Amino acid sequence: MNQSMKETYQVRRGDGTQWENVPRVELKETGWLEPAGVRGWVQLCHDGEKLYVRMEAEESPIRATLTGTLDQVCNDSCLEFFFAPVVGDARYFNFEWNPLKALNLGFGGTRPTRVRQIVKKMEELFCPQSWQTDGAWGIQFCIPAEFVGRYFPGFAWEGESEANFYKCGDETEHPHYLAWSPLSCDKPDYHRRGDFGTLIFE
Numbered sequence: 001m002n003q004s005m006k007e008t009y010q011v012r013r014g015d016g017t018q019w020e021n022v023p024r025v026e027l028k029e030t031g032w033l034e035p036a037g038v039r040g041w042v043q044l045c046h047d048g049e050k051l052y053v054r055m056e057a058e059e060s061p062i063r064a065t066l067t068g069t070l071d072q073v074c075n076d077s078c079l080e081f082f083f084a085p086v087v088g089d090a091r092y093f094n095f096e097w098n099p100l101k102a103l104n105l106g107f108g109g110t111r112p113t114r115v116r117q118i119v120k121k122m123e124e125l126f127c128p129q130s131w132q133t134d135g136a137w138g139i140q141f142c143i144p145a146e147f148v149g150r151y152f153p154g155f156a157w158e159g160e161s162e163a164n165f166y167k168c169g170d171e172t173e174h175p176h177y178l179a180w181s182p183l184s185c186d187k188p189d190y191h192r193r194g195d196f197g198t199l200i201f202e
Helices: 122-125 147-149
Strands: 007-013 039-046 051-057 080-082 092-097 105-108 129-133 136-143 159-170 177-178 197-201
Touching: 039 159, 051 080, 080 136, 092 136, 122 136, 136 147
Parallel strands: 007 039, 007 197
Antiparallel strands: 039 051, 051 136, 080 092, 080 159, 092 105, 129 136, 159 177, 159 197
């Protein structure tokens, strides 16, 4: 894939409470199926301690059924943030959320090495807030640098990282796949590190 096709996002300073001046990007890559009227957007900001992630979607009907710690939330209406903290390191996190704040969190490099993460006091750590209206929903959460530092010692919100944002819903009425940075494979696969775009921290 042509490197220049990849997306870049400047992560501005912010505290996660004022989103009016935070750049909002649309998940324009429609992947492997027609988007079926579904749309998605993402905003990021950070305050030096935490990264704040706000993801929104328009879709109807919304599927929200799963609440378990190990549930496959990608079967519900789902918004996902795949985040590789260190450029050049193959390991990344996948944060996958449904409208009920059920989280599927994985970490590792290539698929065979990836491990589901069971986070104690998840709500205290990531502070997820979700909302739902007729035909739209969203979720906001934070990722503390201290949490990332458990996996990448000394990590700070500075320089560059790599990431992609996704919208899916495998068992929704209108299955769909949306992404921020272009996808380069013929069949549905979000776990492609080479498709990630670049985050530049202010």
